[in-house]
Amino acid sequence: MLQFYFLSILLNLVTGLVLFCETDRAQDDFSFSSEPEETSSGNPILDLMESKNFKLVLGVLSVLVGLLKLLSVVQDGVPVVGDLLPAVAGLVGGFCVLLQFYMETNSIDYAPNGLIQKLFVDSRRTIGICCLVVATLHFVFPRAIFL
Numbered sequence: 102m103l104q105f106y107f108l109s110i111l112l113n114l115v116t117g118l119v120l121f122c123e124t125d126r127a128q129d130d131f132s133f134s135s136e137p138e139e140t141s142s143g144n145p146i147l148d149l150m151e152s153k154n155f156k157l158v159l160g161v162l163s164v165l166v167g168l169l170k171l172l173s174v175v176q177d178g179v180p181v182v183g184d185l186l187p188a189v190a191g192l193v194g195g196f197c198v199l200l201q202f203y204m205e206t207n208s209i210d211y212a213p214n215g216l217i218q219k220l221f222v223d224s225r226r227t228i229g230i231c232c233l234v235v236a237t238l239h240f241v242f243p244r245a246i247f248l
């Protein structure tokens with residue numbers, strides 16, 4: 102269905118931008134001080150990308166559309182394999198955003214195990230670039246196998 106095609110492209114682009122442009126606040130030690138932190142950067146788009154609610158909704162939608170892309174392909178495509186890379190990019194990118202949301206909102210000091218830390222936290226900029234590239238290729242070549 103074309104709706105999932107365009108939704109997959111849009112969510113992969115936005116997820117890639119969020120992961121690529123994200124600051125390293127998720128990896129910093131959280132200090133619970135009584136002083137209010139300045140959260141506004143002056144740019145409304147960057148403020149939206151830093152919003153915790155936005156990250157939660159983006160992560161859930163990316164994972165959901167990634168799962169649905171495994172089942173629905175662009176017109177006359179091969180099921181499952183036809184849109185494999187956009188589906189995997191949506192699943193991995195959505196998981197990264199959800200993990201980042203969890204690490205930012207959790208009041209307990211949480212450190213993921215070594216493999217999850219290495220794959221999904223330390224290399225989130227690389228995953229963001231991959232999401233951007235996959236979304237662009239999926240837009241340019243809609244009927245290509247794996248794209």
